[in-house]
Amino acid sequence: MIQLTEVWYWAGENQILSDINIHVKGGELLCIVGPSGAGKSTLLRLIHMEIFPTQGSVIVADYNAQMMTEKQIPFLRRKVGVVFQDFKLLEDRDVFENVAFALWATGVRRKKIKKRVFQVLAEVGLSHKRYTLIPELSGGEQQKVAIARALANEPFVLLADEPTGNLDAESTEEILELLKRINGRGMAILMTTHKEDLVKTLPARMLQIREGKIVG
Amino acid sequence: MSLNLLYSAREGIIGLKRARMATAITISTVTISLILLGIFMVLTLNVHRIVSNFRDQMALEVFIDNSLSSEEIRLLEDQITQEEGVAEVLFISKEEALERFREEFGDDPLELLGENPLPPSFQIKIQQAWQTPEGIEDVAKNIERIRGIDEVVYHQNLFRMLDRYSRIIIIVDIVLFSIVLLSAILLVSNTLRLTIYSQRKTIQIMELVGANQSFIRRPYLIQGILQAGVGGCIASLVVWGIWRGIEFRFPHLIEISPLLLLASVFLSLLLGFWGSLLGLKRFLNTT
Ligand SMILES: Nc1ncnc2c1ncn2[C@@H]1O[C@H](COP(=O)(O)OP(=O)(O)O)[C@@H](O)[C@H]1O
Ligand SMILES: [Mg+2]
Numbered sequence: 001m002i003q004l005t006e007v008w009y010w011a012g013e014n015q016i017l018s019d020i021n022i023h024v025k026g027g028e029l030l031c032i033v034g035p036s037g038a039g040k041s042t043l044l045r046l047i048h049m050e051i052f053p054t055q056g057s058v059i060v061a062d063y064n065a066q067m068m069t070e071k072q073i074p075f076l077r078r079k080v081g082v083v084f085q086d087f088k089l090l091e092d093r094d095v096f097e098n099v100a101f102a103l104w105a106t107g108v109r110r111k112k113i114k115k116r117v118f119q120v121l122a123e124v125g126l127s128h129k130r131y132t133l134i135p136e137l138s139g140g141e142q143q144k145v146a147i148a149r150a151l152a153n154e155p156f157v158l159l160a161d162e163p164t165g166n167l168d169a170e171s172t173e174e175i176l177e178l179l180k181r182i183n184g185r186g187m188a189i190l191m192t193t194h195k196e197d198l199v200k201t202l203p204a205r206m207l208q209i210r211e212g213k214i215v216g
Numbered sequence: 217m218s219l220n221l222l223y224s225a226r227e228g229i230i231g232l233k234r235a236r237m238a239t240a241i242t243i244s245t246v247t248i249s250l251i252l253l254g255i256f257m258v259l260t261l262n263v264h265r266i267v268s269n270f271r272d273q274m275a276l277e278v279f280i281d282n283s284l285s286s287e288e289i290r291l292l293e294d295q296i297t298q299e300e301g302v303a304e305v306l307f308i309s310k311e312e313a314l315e316r317f318r319e320e321f322g323d324d325p326l327e328l329l330g331e332n333p334l335p336p337s338f339q340i341k342i343q344q345a346w347q348t349p350e351g352i353e354d355v356a357k358n359i360e361r362i363r364g365i366d367e368v369v370y371h372q373n374l375f376r377m378l379d380r381y382s383r384i385i386i387i388v389d390i391v392l393f394s395i396v397l398l399s400a401i402l403l404v405s406n407t408l409r410l411t412i413y414s415q416r417k418t419i420q421i422m423e424l425v426g427a428n429q430s431f432i433r434r435p436y437l438i439q440g441i442l443q444a445g446v447g448g449c450i451a452s453l454v455v456w457g458i459w460r461g462i463e464f465r466f467p468h469l470i471e472i473s474p475l476l477l478l479a480s481v482f483l484s485l486l487l488g489f490w491g492s493l494l495g496l497k498r499f500l501n502t503t
Contacts, residue, residue: 070429071428073426074423074426074427074428074429075426076426077423077424077425077426078425078426079426082424088417088420088421088424089421090417090418090421092234101421101425102425102426104223105421105422105425105426105427105431105432106425106426106427107220107431149425152425153425153426
C-alpha cells in the first residue's frame, strides 16, 4: 500500500535519508522510532508528497511519486490523513468547523459534510464538544480534533508525526489508546516518535531510524 | 458549483474579518493609490482635451479686398472652402467687425472717423492634420494666392510654441501617468499579499487536507476583488468630490464623465483580482 524502495533524500548538500526501504501493509500499525533530527518527519513528508525523493521510488496506493502531476497531489492528500505534534487547527473556529473545513475544502456536499463530521467526532469521542472553540480545548482534545479531521475524507492510511509530542502523560495515553482503536477498525497507521518506551506497549511493528538510515 | 462559490465568498469574508488590521491597511493603500491614479487619469484626459481645444481654436484671419461685392465674396468663400486643409470658413462682415471692435476696445471708430474703416474678413479653422506650424503656413500661402484676398494673418510663433509645448506636456503627462499606474499596481498587489500572508495558516491547512489549487485561490481572489472594489469606490467618490470643488470655482475647466468613474471601479476590481493572483503565487507551492 505504501512502498518506499531505495529512497535517498538530499536537501542541497545535506544527506537527510539514505537507502530507505519500507513497506506498509493495509491495516498495519507501524512505528518509526528515532532521535530528534533522524529524518522521521522528512520520511512522512515524502509519503504525503510535500517533497520528492532525490533517488528511489515512493509509491502510495496508486500514486507514484515519480509520475505525480501537480493536479494529482490534492487527490493523494485526501487519501492520506496527517496529524502533527502542533495540531495545525484553525484557532478561531470551533471543533465542528475545523473538521468540516477538510470536507468543504475538498468539495464534499453540505448535507454529507454534517453527517460525516458527526461520525468522526463520535469516533474520536468529541461529539459533546463540537461547538467549543479550539483554544478552550486541552492539548489532547485538540489532537483528537486533528485526528477527526484527518479521518474525515476516509483515508486509507493515517500519518502521525510525533502525535503526542506536545502532550502530558495522561493525554498521551488517551491519544495512543485512540490510535490503537482506530487501527483496530482496520485503518493503517504510520506513526513516528522519539520516545521508544511510549510505543512499546502498542501492538505495533517498530522500525528504528538513526541519521537517515533504518537500523532495525 | 455556485453554492461552492458562495462558501468561498463566505470563507473570504471570514478571512477579512479575522485579518482586520491587514484588511484596513490594504483598503487604505488601494484607496490612496487609486485616488492618485484617478487624479492623473482625469488630468491626462483633460490635457488632451485642453490642448486639442486650443489647436482647434487656431484660426487664420483672411482680410478681403474692401471693394468686393457680396456676390464676389460668396464665390471667394466657396473657393477658400475647397482649399486643402480648410475645415471651416466663417464670414465676418464689415458691420460684424465693427461690432467686435466696439466690444473689444470700447471705442467707436465710426464716431471718430465718420466711416467704418474695418474690412470684411473670413475666419478659417484648420483641419487637424494641418494644425502644425508648417501646415498652417502652407494653408495660409495657398489662400493668399487667391484673387480678392488682401492679407492673411496668423501667429506662426504662437503655433510653433503651442506645438512644441503641448507635445512636451503630453509626453510628461504620459510618463508620470505610467509611473503612477505602475506604482499603484505594485503597491496594491503587495498589500494584498499582506492580507494573504496573515492567513497563511489557513492556506497551509487547505493544502494539507487536499484542496486543489484553484479552490485554495478562490477565497483570496474574492478578498482581493472586495478590498480593491471598496478602495475603488471610495477613490472614485473622492476624485468626484475634488472635481466638484474645482467645477464650483472654475466651471468647465475639467470634464469628468460618470462612465470614467464606472470604468475606474471596474479597473480596480481587475486590479484586485490580478493583485491577489500575484500575491498568491508566493504561498502556493505544493511541490
Ligand atoms: N529543507 C531542509 N534543508 C536542510 N536540512 C533539512 C531540511 N529539512 C530537514 N532537514 C534536516 O534533516 C534532518 C532530519 O529532519 P527531520 O526529518 O525533521 O527529523 P525528525 O523529524 O526525525 O526530528 C535534520 O537534521 C534537519 O535539520
Ligand atoms: Mg520531526
